Amino acid sequence: MACEISDEDLIERFPAYAIDHDTKARYRGWLDRVMLVDRCRNCGTWHEPPGPICPLCWSTDTVPTAVGGSGTIHMAIFLHQGPPAEGVDYTTPYPVVVVELDEQAGLRISSTVVGAGNADIVIGRRVRLDWIERGGAPMPVFRLDDADGVRS
């Protein structure tokens, strides 16, 4: 299990991300290809970004919890330039989406969409989580959910 690797090794696996004691569980989850989002065990609400307490009830019993990975594209942009990253070629504008997860209204995470043309990556499309590799470490991405259509 990735949760057994050292803190130093975790930082080394994800050099492009700022990892601290509040976000370390997320990236340990990535190594296991599991998307973890903080959930308050006291009141049941989900929270992003990860934090030390539940903003609603102030419980410290917030637990990184696996999400289903299905959601809806809430925002969609296409980068014609951006930071260098393995596998990213801006000659075709690079899609970046903010996805609202099914777990809770307003609960959103961002990534790219793979396996689709840019014209099909539109706000309202249903997506599901998948994983690719970057720099030898897993990275969460989205794929269009062909079984479902466009929601508002």
Added chain:
Amino acid sequence: MTPGWRNPAKDLVAIASAATTGFFASNTARSQLSYAAQAAIAALRAAGVSAAEVDGIIGSTSPTASEMQQALGIPVVTYFANPPIPFVNQLSAAVAAVHSGLCNVVLAYHASYRLPWNTSASLKDPFRRGGMTGGAGAAVPESVSGSVGYTAWASRYLHEYGGTREDLGLIAINGRSNAANNPAAALREPLTMPGYLDARMIRYPLCILDMDIAVDGADAFVITTAERARDMRLKPVLINAATLGMTSTSSEMQTPSLREHGQQVVVESLKARGDFWIDDCDIYFPYDGFSIIALNWIENAGFCGPGEAGEFLRQHWDSRTNRVLIDGRVPLNPHGGSLSEGASQGSGHIREAVHQLQGSAGDRQVAGAARAIVTAGGFFFNAQGALLRADG
């Protein structure tokens, strides 16, 4: 929220003077401190204030208040601060410090500087490689933190209201037409809608003309009690109200919607604590660090409904001057805004308001300008605003 609105400092703190170095969209062979110091000396001289009379310094990202105090040889201060940007943070700190008696005469400034995070050309200048790294967002393309967040919400705006890039372009064109009359502005060549639509795309749907222009340059202000300002050289500009606004879900991704963020807090606060609003202002300054921010401010301020800003701008477009004149009278960002004058983090908007209300805005002067509204900052962590009025 029941704020219990109070405004005991209303009209009791004034901007005595404002000055600028002008802004340059190229890497000049000067330091950020040299611009800040130049603007500061100009503002102090305009007000007739000596270094020894300054007892408060409010800086911004760089140079810090202590660096500025040393550079100008200001003997003693009893208050100093380096608030974050945009510039209503500095203005609010000055109101609080002066009205409470922490100090009497504040020198406040913001120096803009082209740095590697906002211009790739700055990487070529070894003397610019230090400096602040903020604003760049995350180091991975999949992040929408920092400035990328505005592009994301621009996509949402166009989706929700069926808007077009032309709606955004009107903000850019308005700024450019106004900048033509502003010698301090970095970009003054006329801009047409085809020219806007052809401009280099950076992050669709925002092109390079939707993003403020990185510049070298600075603005500075002398802020003191209204009473003391009346004894200085220029007509005081009274700070009728100033406010910051933020909500609990303020991060780029978790902001609930374009109708639920800091801007609504700012509007409510200014209307409750100030003496005038959009129906009786002479100039309006909607912050335009990104064009989408200005559209959202115009709507949230109440000039029109959600999603209607593009149509509102077309209805109030003055074809003769190729810019907005609300009801044929009220200009928006008459100095050119951040998109054309330069990325001043709101200091340019406030400096122009001061000059307009003092009657010293040259070719841009709005006849009889007595009241200005500045709504600065964006959606996430930094919405803010101020009501400024001419004394007397």
